[in-house]
Amino acid sequence: MFVRHKWSMAGPRPVVLSGPSGAGKSTLLKKLMKEYDNVFGFSVSHTTRNPRPGEEDGKDYHYVTREVMQASIDNGDFIENAEFSGNLYGTSKAAVQDVQAKNLICILDIDMQGVKNIKCTDLNPIYISIQPPSMALLEKRLRDRNTESEESLCRRLNAARVEMEFSKEPGVFDVVIVNDKLEDAYGKLREALVEEINLVKKINMSS
Numbered sequence: 001m002f003v004r005h006k007w008s009m010a011g012p013r014p015v016v017l018s019g020p021s022g023a024g025k026s027t028l029l030k031k032l033m034k035e036y037d038n039v040f041g042f043s044v045s046h047t048t049r050n051p052r053p054g055e056e057d058g059k060d061y062h063y064v065t066r067e068v069m070q071a072s073i074d075n076g077d078f079i080e081n082a083e084f085s086g087n088l089y090g091t092s093k094a095a096v097q098d099v100q101a102k103n104l105i106c107i108l109d110i111d112m113q114g115v116k117n118i119k120c121t122d123l124n125p126i127y128i129s130i131q132p133p134s135m136a137l138l139e140k141r142l143r144d145r146n147t148e149s150e151e152s153l154c155r156r157l158n159a160a161r162v163e164m165e166f167s168k169e170p171g172v173f174d175v176v177i178v179n180d181k182l183e184d185a186y187g188k189l190r191e192a193l194v195e196e197i198n199l200v201k202k203i204n205m206s207s
């Protein structure tokens with residue numbers, strides 16, 4: 001699957017954030033996008049899950065029915081897609097192209113199936129894993145977030161065990177960040193991206 005041909009002008013490298021549900025990916029990426037205006041662009045995924053209070057269609061996700069999403073997948077519109085906790089999720093080609101067209105660092109928030117599939121493309125992102133300090137803390141944070149039913153919570157915690165093991169596989173992630181204290185984790189994320197951030201600032205200043 002080709003998103004951007006290797007011979008096209010080199011833009012900034014995209015960033016993949018992955019890790020268990022509740023690890024703090026959205027919190028960290030929202031902080032990053034707030035601090036760095038016009039440097040990052042979020043790859044807005046499609047999902048068949050319902051929007052949570054406060055989430056916006058077209059901003060957090062494109063919320064679609066399974067029928068619509070499956071038809072779009074069959075049509076070849078997606079770079080990758082996966083079933084997670086009973087719902088379909090996927091990154092459309094358009095989601096990434098929209099961000100890359102603006103020469104911004106494209107951030108993808110995807111699960112481990114997504115990571116495996118993106119590795120088969122020529123997207124060449126920086127792979128960052130966000131991990132919770134422990135299963136117990138992950139459960140507490142997910143419960144306190146108050147977004148999941150008991151069933152959804154169980155499914156996410158089961159998936160989290162597998163995601164946590166996956167993050168230990170050598171060579172999968174460029175950086176693994178344990179999100180204990182938010183400010184410390186954020187500092188590590190920023191540090192991992194500083195070169196790419198400076199590159200985009202330079203490009204944007206000269207254009």
Ligand SMILES: Nc1nc2c(ncn2[C@@H]2O[C@H](COP(=O)(O)OP(=O)(O)O)[C@@H](O)[C@H]2O)c(=O)[nH]1
Binds near residue numbers: 020022049110113
């Ligand atoms: N493969 C894949 N995973 C995605 C995509 N969008 C979101 N996810 C993952 O789906 C999982 C569930 O996301 P979500 O329902 O927003 O719940 P949350 O992670 O608990 O906030 C997370 O691991 C996300 O990283 C996507 O486009 N592709």
Ligand SMILES: Nc1ncnc2c1ncn2[C@@H]1O[C@H](COP(=O)(O)OP(=O)(O)O)[C@@H](O)[C@H]1O
Binds near residue numbers: 021026145181
């Ligand atoms: N370092 C942290 N310490 C305490 N709570 C946190 C921390 N990071 C995130 N949270 C909280 O944990 C919950 C899960 O974080 P979230 O960003 O939604 O995770 P994800 O996007 O990975 O599913 C949220 O309620 C968030 O406010």
